[in-house]
Amino acid sequence: xRASIREVARRAGVSVGTVSNVLNRPEQxxxxxxxRVLAAIDELGFVRNEAARAxxxxxxxxxxxxVEDLAxxxxxxxxxxxxxxxxxxxxxxxxxxxxxxxxKERRCLDFLEEQGVSGLIVTPVGLDARRVARLRAHGIPxxxxxxxxxxxxxxxxxVDHVAGGRLAAEHLTALGRHDLAxxxxxxxxxxxxxxxxxxxxxxxxxxxxxxxxxxxxxxSPAAGRRAAQRLLDFGTLPDGILCANDLIxxxxxxxLVRAGVKVPxxxxxxxxxxxxxxxxxxxxxxxxxxPRRDLGRIATELALADAEGRHIVLAPELVVRESAS
Amino acid sequence: xRASIREVARRAGVSVGTVSNVLNRPEQxxxxxxxRVLAAIDELGFVRNEAARAxxxxxxxxxxxxVEDLAxxxxxxxxxxxxxxxxxxxxxxxxxxxxxxxxKERRCLDFLEEQGVSGLIVTPVGLDARRVARLRAHGIPxxxxxxxxxxxxxxxxxVDHVAGGRLAAEHLTALGRHDLAxxxxxxxxxxxxxxxxxxxxxxxxxxxxxxxxxxxxxxSPAAGRRAAQRLLDFGTLPDGILCANDLIxxxxxxxLVRAGVKVPxxxxxxxxxxxxxxxxxxxxxxxxxxPRRDLGRIATELALADAEGRHIVLAPELVVRESAS
DNA sequence: CCCGTTCCGTGAATCGTTTCAAGGTCCCTA
DNA sequence: TAGGGACCTTGAAACGATTCACGGAACGGG
Numbered sequence: 001x002r003a004s005i006r007e008v009a010r011r012a013g014v015s016v017g018t019v020s021n022v023l024n025r026p027e028q029x030x031x032x033x034x035x036r037v038l039a040a041i042d043e044l045g046f047v048r049n050e051a052a053r054a055x056x057x058x059x060x061x062x063x064x065x066x067v068e069d070l071a072x073x074x075x076x077x078x079x080x081x082x083x084x085x086x087x088x089x090x091x092x093x094x095x096x097x098x099x100x101x102x103x104k105e106r107r108c109l110d111f112l113e114e115q116g117v118s119g120l121i122v123t124p125v126g127l128d129a130r131r132v133a134r135l136r137a138h139g140i141p142x143x144x145x146x147x148x149x150x151x152x153x154x155x156x157x158x159v160d161h162v163a164g165g166r167l168a169a170e171h172l173t174a175l176g177r178h179d180l181a182x183x184x185x186x187x188x189x190x191x192x193x194x195x196x197x198x199x200x201x202x203x204x205x206x207x208x209x210x211x212x213x214x215x216x217x218x219x220s221p222a223a224g225r226r227a228a229q230r231l232l233d234f235g236t237l238p239d240g241i242l243c244a245n246d247l248i249x250x251x252x253x254x255x256l257v258r259a260g261v262k263v264p265x266x267x268x269x270x271x272x273x274x275x276x277x278x279x280x281x282x283x284x285x286x287x288x289x290x291p292r293r294d295l296g297r298i299a300t301e302l303a304l305a306d307a308e309g310r311h312i313v314l315a316p317e318l319v320v321r322e323s324a325s
Numbered sequence: 326x327r328a329s330i331r332e333v334a335r336r337a338g339v340s341v342g343t344v345s346n347v348l349n350r351p352e353q354x355x356x357x358x359x360x361r362v363l364a365a366i367d368e369l370g371f372v373r374n375e376a377a378r379a380x381x382x383x384x385x386x387x388x389x390x391x392v393e394d395l396a397x398x399x400x401x402x403x404x405x406x407x408x409x410x411x412x413x414x415x416x417x418x419x420x421x422x423x424x425x426x427x428x429k430e431r432r433c434l435d436f437l438e439e440q441g442v443s444g445l446i447v448t449p450v451g452l453d454a455r456r457v458a459r460l461r462a463h464g465i466p467x468x469x470x471x472x473x474x475x476x477x478x479x480x481x482x483x484v485d486h487v488a489g490g491r492l493a494a495e496h497l498t499a500l501g502r503h504d505l506a507x508x509x510x511x512x513x514x515x516x517x518x519x520x521x522x523x524x525x526x527x528x529x530x531x532x533x534x535x536x537x538x539x540x541x542x543x544x545s546p547a548a549g550r551r552a553a554q555r556l557l558d559f560g561t562l563p564d565g566i567l568c569a570n571d572l573i574x575x576x577x578x579x580x581l582v583r584a585g586v587k588v589p590x591x592x593x594x595x596x597x598x599x600x601x602x603x604x605x606x607x608x609x610x611x612x613x614x615x616p617r618r619d620l621g622r623i624a625t626e627l628a629l630a631d632a633e634g635r636h637i638v639l640a641p642e643l644v645v646r647e648s649a650s
Numbered sequence: 651c652c653c654g655t656t657c658c659g660t661g662a663a664t665c666g667t668t669t670c671a672a673g674g675t676c677c678c679t680a
Numbered sequence: 681t682a683g684g685g686a687c688c689t690t691g692a693a694a695c696g697a698t699t700c701a702c703g704g705a706a707c708g709g710g
Contacts, residue, residue, distance in 0.1 A: 002463045004666055015690050020668055030688060045459045050439040051385065052666035054376035055695050070404070071601075076396045092436050095420040111417050114375040134370045138327045221605040254607040257582070276396075280546035282579040282607045329696055340660045345698055355658060377696035380665050 003044040012040035023048065054116050059139070063119045063303060064112035066096045066105065067145075072219070072247070073275040074292060075123070078145060081296025082121055089304055091118075102126025113138065119303035121296075124149045141306045145299045147190045148311070155302045157295050157312045161191045164288040164316035165198025168242050168270045171286070171318055173206055175325070177240030177268050180208075183227045183252060184244040186215035192244045195272060199242050212238065219244065224251020232259055237267055240324070246271035246278045246287055253283050253323060268324035279321065286324035289317045328369040337365040348373065379441050384464070388444045388628060389437035391421045391430065392470075397544070398600040399570070399617060400448070403470060406621025407446055414629055416443075427451025438463065444628035446621075449474045466631045470624045472515045473636070480627045482620050482637045486516045489613040489641035490523025493567050493595045496611070496643055498531055500650070502565030502593050505533075508552045508577060509569040511540035517569045520597060524567050537563065544569065549576020557584055562592055565649070571596035571603045571612055578608050578648060593649035604646065611649035614642045 005023075009016045014033060021029050022037040029037070040046075054060040065082050067075040083093050094117060096108035105125045112120060113135065120135060120142045129152045132142050136154075144156035172180060182199060184192050200210055214230055216223035224247065231237055232255070243249035249271030256263055263269055263283045271278055274289035291314050298312055330348075334341045339358060346354050347362040354362070365371075379385040390407050392400040408418050419442060421433035430450045437445060438460065445460060445467045454477045457467050461479075469481040497505060507524060509517050525535055539555055541548035549568065553576065556562055568574035574596030581588055588594055588608045596603055599614035616639050623637055 005668095006666075016667080017669080017690060017692095018688085021689085024668075028688075033688080045462065047435070047438045047463065049380070049441065049666050051376045051379035051441055052695090053668075055374070055380050055697090056666080056668045058695075060376065070395055071398055071401045073396055079395070110372070113372045116374065116376055137370065138372065221602055225605050251605050254605060257607055277546055280550050280576050280579060282582055330698095331696075341697080342661065342699080343659055346659085349698075353658075358658080374696055377665090378698075380667090381696080381698045383665075 002049070003046045004049070005046070008037065008040045008044055008046050011044060012037045059118045060116045061090060062092045062094050062115065062117050063121065063300065064094045064096065064108075064115070064117040066098060066108050066112065066120065066122045068098055068100050068123050068125065070095070070097050073277065074245070074273050074290070077275075077292035078296040078299075081293030082300045083296070084293070085297040085300035086304075089300075091304070098123075098125050100125055106131075109135075113140065119143070119306070121145055121299045121303055123147060124152075127152070129153070141303050143299045143303045145295055153309065155299075155307050155310045155312075157299045157302065157314070159191075159290045159295070159314050159316050161194035161316070162198035162201070164272065164290070165195035165200075165242075166202040167198075167316060167318045168195075168272065168288050169199035169202040170206075171320070172240040172242065172268060172270060172324060173203070173208065175240070175264075175268055177238075177324075178208055179238045180211035180240045180242060181231060181238040182211045182213045182242045182244075183224065183248055184213065184215050185219045185223065185248070186217060188215070188244075195244060196242075211242065216248070219247055221247050221251035221254065224248035224253075225255040226251075228252045228255035228259075232256075232261075237261065239266070240268045241270070243269065243271050246273045246275045246285060249285055249287065249323075250277060250281050253281060253285065257282055264322065264324050270324045274319050278319075281323070283323045284321035286321045287319050289319045290314075291317075327374070328371045329374070330371070333362065333365045333369055333371050336369060337362045384443045385441045386415060387417045387419050387440065387442050388446065388625065389419045389421065389433075389440070389442040391423060391433050391437065391445065391447045393423055393425050393448045393450065395420070395422050397572070398602065399598050399615070402600075402617035403621040403624075406618030407625045408621070409618070410622040410625035411629075414625075416629070423448075423450050425450055431456075434460075438465065444468070444631075446470055446624045446628055448472060449477075452477070454478070466628050468624045468628045470620055478634065480624075480632050480635045480637075482624045482627065482639070484516075484615045484620070484639050484641050486519035486641070487523035487526070489597065489615070490520035490525075490567075491527040492523075492641060492643045493520075493597065493613050494524035494527040495531075496645070497565040497567065497593060497595060497649060498528070498533065500565070500589075500593055502563075502649075503533055504563045505536035505565045505567060506556060506563040507536045507538045507567045507569075508549065508573055509538065509540050510544045510548065510573070511542060513540070513569075520569060521567075536567065541573070544572055546572050546576035546579065549573035549578075550580040551576075553577045553580035553584075557581075557586075562586065564591070565593045566595070568594065568596050571598045571600045571610060574610055574612065574648075575602060575606050578606055578610070582607050589647065589649050595649045599644050603644075606648070608648045609646035611646045612644050614644045615639075616642075 005019045009019045098105035123146045142154040148156045214227045271285045271287035274287045278285040278287050330344045334344045423430035448471045467479040473481045539552045541552050596610045596612035599612045603610040603612050
């Protein structure tokens with residue numbers, strides 16, 4: 001069915017070792033032989049059997065990337081950053097999504113471990129220290145991205161979300177907005193909690209009252225719309241809204257605009273992430289940019305270098321557009 | 326480093342064959358033995374080496390899914406439909422993205438073939454008949470999804486985009502909109518061309534003039550905004566706009582709303598895909614829904630069944646919301 | 651008590667590739 | 681012409697799981 005290295009060897013009139021050399025160390029093979037072997041490979045449509053190669057070499061040339069949700073552009077960008085860096089290093093990526101479920105996360109880890117990945121990049125959901133220890137014991141370096149898990153000994157690349165929340169809050173107060181609301185998702189993952197904590201800290205340090213917090217069950221535009229509806233129903237609107245991410249912020253802005261509320265004149269809105277959509281929203285979104293591709297790239301480098309106990313924290317950056325200016 | 330089946334066998338005091346039986350045919354192993362083996366597996370943290378298994382069995386338990394762009398929610402949903410169906414069948418998915426580049430598509434196919442996938446689901450970009458023939462000769466069934474390639478003998482699952490374009494156009498004319506524009510991307514992939522052709526045919530059949538066509542280099546909200554700007558610059562707006570997909574439509578609507586144009590009163594806008602964002606746009610989007618998860622699911626079933634020459638065409642459905650009503 | 655069955659477990663062969671010690675040519679130099 | 685490199689090529693031993701023909705044990709019926 002599928003030609004093996006042995007048949008290529010027979011067709012080219014050489015030994016299997018030579019074919020392998022052509023594949024892996026072409027410079028050690030005489031020009032004439034190499035040409036003959038390559039011709040045989042082409043004629044037979046030979047494709048290397050990666051399973052056999054991985055078995056022999058002890059580990060593959062793939063890295064596992066396990067993110068929470070590929071429908072969220074934030075993760076897609078992290079993933080792309082990782083992929084670019086990996087391809088440059090001659091590796092390929094095995095993608096998995098946990099969909100936020102510890103159960104599915106476990107299944108994905110099983111899969112990736114069985115596949116013999118030589119490293120793992122994860123946005124952890126329910127991952128425990130024991131599992132990570134086993135992975136490391138099996139020679140698979142683990143790098144956390146976007147968030148860490150307390151007490152687990154693995155590298156991580158994160159963004160300083162506390163600083164990000166602070167940036168957002170300080171921007172709104174600098175604009176003279178003091179009656180604020182914070183829209184987040186429930187249950188709150190650590191990054192979301194940190195953003196809110198950063199904002200809160202900035203406000204209390206400035207002697208302001210804590211913002212009203214509204215939680216919706218998802219991080220989607222639909223959730224944002226519902227949150228804005230709830231605010232509208234209260235009768236009295238805040239003059240500034242901090243959102244846990246851009247998708248929610250887009251929903252909030254859409255609902256406000258629809259209700260005839262002027263953004264930013266009546267209510268200023270700040271998002272988080274700076275996804276591509278943010279700039280082309282009805283009212284271009286002021287937001288806190290995360291260096292997403294860098295997250296992916298650096299995580300990859302740590303994983304490939306099999307680094308120990310390094311924790312990289314990247315700085316977020318405020319991007320001012322019209323929705324809060 | 327990583328325990329093998331042999332060490333498990335030694336620890337449990339049985340032969341490797343028995344361990345393999347516990348793993349693959351547990352009912353054929355006596356209760357007491359099985360318990361002992363499972364305990365050994367647990368103590369050693371044994372994980373099956375999929376490379377060895379795949380090598381011996383001749384092919385893995387994975388399917389390759391190669392889509393154009395995971396950042397487009399359309400593909401994410403197709404992908405999810407496929408994953409759900411695959412997991413149900415005991416398979417796992419290897420994701421790849423071609424980013425619309427034939428070169429990257431080739432690399433991904435090489436990768437997937439080396440990995441020994443037992444089937445392939447592809448939104449083809451530059452795939453030629455020869456390559457597909459080779460894949461089939463290697464025992465890998467290929468299923469095209471979203472679009473087909475002329476003259477290539479492979480199963481396909483597509484949506485009737487001509488009918489979809491027609492639905493959109495007829496809806497606008499039924500609303501009394503006769504001065505239309507069509508916003509698309511350049512270069513136009515077959516599905517886009519078909520949508521436009523369907524719309525055009527519906528209009529000419531109704532004795533209407535062809536719509537003005539505007540092409541932008543991408544299928545993004547940013548592109549939609551630019552297209553709308555160009556329309557605004559013309560001075561005289563159409564009263565209906567057909568968009569090649571929802572992402573573009575969202576950009577168009579956003580820009581129009583920003584410019585003070587009333588949607589749908591002044592200009593009605595119709596999208597295509599019915600992605601999640603469509604329903605929570607500033608003006609909820611009237612659009613043509615594609616059964617995306619069904620696309621993924623059916624493609625999976627065809628691939629697993631190793632079907633021959635079947636071409637499934639699914640029907641699109643008009644979803645009327647506020648942007649054109 | 652013997653034979654047939656059923657139930658479990660064994661161990662060696664096998665998958666396709668990589669690796670490496672060993673051997674073979676050829677050429678250059680002394 | 682012998683000796684020594686440099687350069688190529690070979691062949692066999694792994695890697696770890698699966699499979700299967702075979703054999704031992706236990707049991708029941710005649």
